[in-house]
Amino acid sequence: MSQTFRIPLLVAALLSFSLLTTAQHSDAVDTAIVSKFRKEGFKNSQVMDILSMLTDMNGPRLTNSPGYKKAATYAKSTLEGWGVSRVYFDSFGEFGRGWFVKKFSLQAMEPAYFPVIGYPKAWSPGIKGTRAAEAVYLDVKTEEDLEKYKGKLKGKIVLFSLPIMPKPAFKPDATRLTDSTLLRMANAAASNRAPGSSRRYIAGPPEMLTYKKWRLCESEGALAVIEGSRGSYGTYYAQGATIPTDPATPAAQRFRPQAANAPEILPQLVVAAEHYNRMVRQLEKGLLVKLELTMETEFTKPEDGFNVIGEIEGSDKKDEVVMIGAHLDSWHSGTGTTDNGVGVAICMEAMRILTASGVQPSRSIRIGLWGGEEQGLFGSTGYVKKHLGERAADSVKLTTEGKKFSVYFNTDNGSGKWRGINMQGNENVRSMFREWLRPFEKDGSATLTLNNTGSTDHVPFDAIGLPGFQFITDPIEYFTRSWHSSMDMYERAVEADLKHNAVMLATFAWGAANREALVSRK
Amino acid sequence: MSQTFRIPLLVAALLSFSLLTTAQHSDAVDTAIVSKFRKEGFKNSQVMDILSMLTDMNGPRLTNSPGYKKAATYAKSTLEGWGVSRVYFDSFGEFGRGWFVKKFSLQAMEPAYFPVIGYPKAWSPGIKGTRAAEAVYLDVKTEEDLEKYKGKLKGKIVLFSLPIMPKPAFKPDATRLTDSTLLRMANAAASNRAPGSSRRYIAGPPEMLTYKKWRLCESEGALAVIEGSRGSYGTYYAQGATIPTDPATPAAQRFRPQAANAPEILPQLVVAAEHYNRMVRQLEKGLLVKLELTMETEFTKPEDGFNVIGEIEGSDKKDEVVMIGAHLDSWHSGTGTTDNGVGVAICMEAMRILTASGVQPSRSIRIGLWGGEEQGLFGSTGYVKKHLGERAADSVKLTTEGKKFSVYFNTDNGSGKWRGINMQGNENVRSMFREWLRPFEKDGSATLTLNNTGSTDHVPFDAIGLPGFQFITDPIEYFTRSWHSSMDMYERAVEADLKHNAVMLATFAWGAANREALVSRK
Structure with a gap:
């Protein structure tokens, strides 16, 4: 249908009237406040500076590592500097050892010299000094x-894995x-998952052949194990070290590499596809591949993990809490920019916008910066259990605080512009979100979807029936380039989008803090 | 116009007749021979193996470096193994020193540890041992x-250069x-340049401020100079070292870094954008950036450069020569795959197809694998002058060999499929090329353009009036990712396209070797 659809005048008049009445209900946005937020968020933005502090200066932020602690300290003092109150490190319970790389260099000495792009897997042991060794392709x-x-x-x-050949990129990395x-998405049913949300963060169960390959390397006394990475152009993906585990082992008995009592494992590292594949091809031609490996890593003592919590105290309903949050921890080979420095920067900037605008909300607005997300949502899960409630058999037991908890907005989907919000199957929030999106419609942020998203820190809230949401986010280069990669660096952030998102988050938090009732549960 | 255009039967009959007569003139392709080439080039292809030998095993191939010599030796013995005759290293005159990297590692130790992706610029001096030093952003x-x-x-x-911020890639890298x-292109006038051909290989004249920056670093006694690279995702671009030169210096008096008498310069290296920019941001925040640099480079003694030449001897017109060629040298941070391992592999594979097909051409078919292309087309220029002729004032003096020289086909535009050929402004070759393209029309290789291409090894032939051509080539990731980059690795090659190009090159060489006359000059 290519002809313009014309609304008869009478219908138009009726529609205007209906819009007017809608705008007058309790969730109508206070346009004067949103203008303030907008001015603060666009004219005085600090979001890129915050991001650079989290990533360039203090990143990466593997949970319990020195980088994580430095970044947490920076976040705490910065929030305090803006007047956010009761900022503290809140233990989420046992996590395990911190870990960091002191020095890493892999050099291909023969048959042709080249410095190899790669990095240790997190919680891998190191080796002493620089060791020359031949490579063997398994x-x-x-x-x-x-x-x-x-x-x-x-x-x-x-060389442990089968080479993965990158293909020419006929599709753009950024979208x-x-x-x-x-x-x-707007037309989706509640049962749908949002795009990208089904990607798994946690490795699946081990396979028997892979397990036997690891065991062989161990029993034969290999010096180190290299896996070729997916990715291309020198980008690689390094996550946690593998604990070789018999596939028959029940999930609960499997070790995580950060655990203090994890079994000893071989030094493990990941190498960029082009460099890994080159060594494999050299070996397949029968050439001797001589390497020099320097790999000093260090473990810190096992301890509890912690989140960073702080709040803007509410006025008349200060015991009721609206919460925003993002995970502060990251993987270790880049600087954790899109996963999830941007999320933390958006949340911190939203708190700054709220405090700098000199307004006091009715409810308290709390920020939670989580640890241990990458290893299994540990920080947010621990927080929810400690403060808000837990599921016992078929029922949920909320704490006093949990009963007064209104809503949680999570930020963890990369650096793109927010285009709307996932309602997480909760039809009750539609008209409320519609109102709060209104000021951002002209920026292309107007979509409501019943879609569920998963795999990040709103899940533990959702799991005990508390409203927890994530925004619909433009992917930019998140799934193609930056998510968990060595090139998850400051350069992957999109400044204009981060500013937009921070203003939008402040608006949503403000709306939830000042509406008549707590946000409707499912 | 969406209706199918129907050719009346009579016109169709006339067209068929006209095609028939065209096909019978002297440039008609011998379809039986092309079938042989196709079978050999697709069923028994060795092009990827040749490419891997040139790149993975013996690359990179900076002129006069050990890698160049190893690759030249490999090419010579391989051509000889196929029965190509008179294969020899042919000096193209003075080139200068060879150079290679023995060891390179750059480590950012503070304020946050990370191993830095980068590489020395070619012909940069190294430093002794591993040196710890602070970084200063100039x-x-x-x-x-x-x-x-x-x-x-x-x-x-x-840190010498202003940071270059990569942007999200909303356009595909490969096209x-x-x-x-x-x-x-088909409709272009002769004066047009082909896409990409105007890109400059040789750095432009130095600018005064840049010159003064270099002089400052030298006079102040800096340890080393780092430039941030263009590129993204960990890919960087390293070319020849800078000899700081007063812009007033006449071009003829400027030194090239490979020259034996080049002035002493500071150690120079290039670092990937994300890593360079991170250090600059740290310094701009007032943090101390401590680096550890290992940079051992070695010069070999100054000597003449050389090309690799070989030929399939012709029968009745063996003194007349048809030539195919590609430059064997490369830059030094990748393995020189698309620039220009693929060109050499296509030419060598075409020679293999010709010899393996057991046919003898009328004219001799010669292969030339050039050195020194990246520093200024030295190998092909030297060859043309030594063997074929030179321009003196307004006239050209051809040697006896030059007078009997038919045509040169060059290969140096990356790994994409050949889609036709640039006629280099020579209208006389149109009907001949149209015939030779005929077997490849169905593969999408049918375009003739008067376009000129420049910047590579057919130029010296063209410059003395000898027909020299390059094929129209799909870019794939050439200009976006691989050309002169650290990621110009084997992974950037497109196997199906290389096979196609090798068969096409064999067909063109065969056509030129067996047509009645030498190829028409402009």
Whole structure:
């Protein structure tokens, strides 16, 4: 249908009237306040400075590492500096050891010299000094293949994985959500998952052949194990070290590498695809590949993990809490910019906008910067359990605080512009969110979807029936380039989008803090 | 116009007749021979193996470096193994010193540890051992800015350039030529340049402020100079070292870094954008940036450069020569895959296809693998002057060999599929090329353009009036990612396209070697 659809005048008049009445109900946005937020968030923005402090200066922020603690200290003192009250480090319970890299260098000395791009996997042990060793490619596709490597791995650096060949990038790395995608989201049923939300953060169960490959490397006394990364152009993806585990082991008995009692493992590292594949091809041609590896890593003592909590105290309903949050921790090979320095920067900037605007909300607005998200949502889960409530069998037991808890807005989807919000299957919040989105419609942020998102820190809130939401976010380069990659650096952030998101978050927090009732539960 | 255009039957009959007569003239392709080439080039292809030998095993191939010599030796013995005759290293005259990196590692130790991605510029001196030093950002935008760094650079590692911020990639890195682009090329006038051909290989004249910055670093006794690279995701671009030169110096008196008598310069290196910019941001926040630099480079003695030459001897017209070629040398931070391992692999594979097909051409088919292309087309220029002729004032003096020289086909535009050929302003070759393209029309390789291309090794042939051509090539990731970059690795090659190009090159060489006359000059 290409003809313009014309609304008869009478209908238009009726619609105007209806819009007017809608705008007068309790969730109508206070346009004067939003103007203040906008002015503060665009004219005096500090979001990029906050981001640089979290990433360039103090990143990466692996939970319990020195970087995490420095960044937490920076966040605490910065929030306090803005007048945010009761800022403190709140233990979320046992986490395990911190870990960091002191020095890493991998050099391919023969048959052709090149410095190799790569990095240790988190919580991998290091090696002492610089060690020269030959590389062996573990070309194992069946159990029989294991035999040929017996007696051949001692002191060797094992190229463990099958090469992954990057392909030419005929699709752009950076995208924004199209109207078609947003429309599909707007029309989605509650059971749908949001795009990207089904990606798994936690490694799946181990496979038998992989387990046996690890065991072979261990029993033969390999010096170190290298895995080739996915990715291209020198970008690699390094996450937690592998604890070789028999697939029959029940999930509860599997060790995490940060655990104080985790079994000893081999030094493990990841190498960029182009460099890994080159070494494999050299070995496959029968050439001797000689490497020099420097890999000093250090563990800190096991201790509880902690979140950073702070709040803007409410006035008449100060015991009721509206919360915003993002995980402060990151993986370790980049600086954790889009995952999730931007989330923390948006939340901190929203708190700054709220305090700098000199307004006091009715309810308290609290910020939570979580630890241990990357290893399994530990920080937010611990916080919810400690403060808000827990699920016991079929029922939920909320604490006194939990009963007065209104809503949690999470930020963890990369650096793109927020285009609306996922209602997490909660139809009761539609008209409220519609009102709060109104000032951002002209910026392309107008979509409401019943979609669920998962895999991040609103889940523990949602799990005990408290409203927890994430915004619909333009992907930019999140899933293609930056998420968990070595190139999750400051350069991946989109300044204009972060400013927009911080103003929008302040508006949503303000709306929730000042509406008549707590946000409706599902 | 959406209706199918129907050719009346009579016109169709006339067209068929006209095609038939065209196909019978002297440039008609021998379809049986092309079938042989196709079978050999697709069923028994060795092009990826050759490419891997040139890049993974023996690359990079900076002129006169050990890598260049190893690759030349590999090419020579491989060509000989296929029965190519008179394969030899042919001096192209003075080139200068070879150079290679023995070890390189740059470590950012404070305020946050990370191993820095980067590499020395070619022909940069190294430093002894591993040196710890502070970084200083030379934030110089005017001459007055120079003053603030006096007395502050001694023993420091200078961050020399202004940061270049990569932007999100909303356009794909890899592309193929569209029909619209090909049509524009088909309709182009002779004076047009082909897309990409105007990109400069040789740095422009130095600027006064840049010159003064270099002089300041030298006079203050900096330890090393780092430039931030363009590029993103950890890819950087390292070319030849800068010899600081007063802009008033006449071009003929400027030194090249490979020259034996080049002045002493500071150690120079390039760092990936994300890592360079991070250090600049840290310094701009007032933090101390402590680096550890290991940079061992080695010069080899100055000597002549050489090309690799070989030929398939012709029968009745063996003194007349058809030539194919590509430059063997590369820059030094990747493995020189698309620039220009693929060109050499295509040429070598075409020679293999010709020899393996068991056919003898009428004229001799010669291969030339050039050195020194990246520093100024030295290998091909030297070859043309030594063997074929030279321009003196307004006239050209061809040698006896030059007078019998038919045509040169060059290969140096990355790994994409050949979509036709640039006629280099020579209208006389149109119907000949149209015939030779005929077997490849169905593969999308049918375009003829009068366009000129420049900046590579057919230019010296063209310059003395000998026909020299380059093919129209799909860009894939050439200009966006691989050209002169650290990620010009084997992964950037497109196997199907290289096979296609090798068969096409064999066909063109065969056509030129067996047509009645030498290829028409302009």
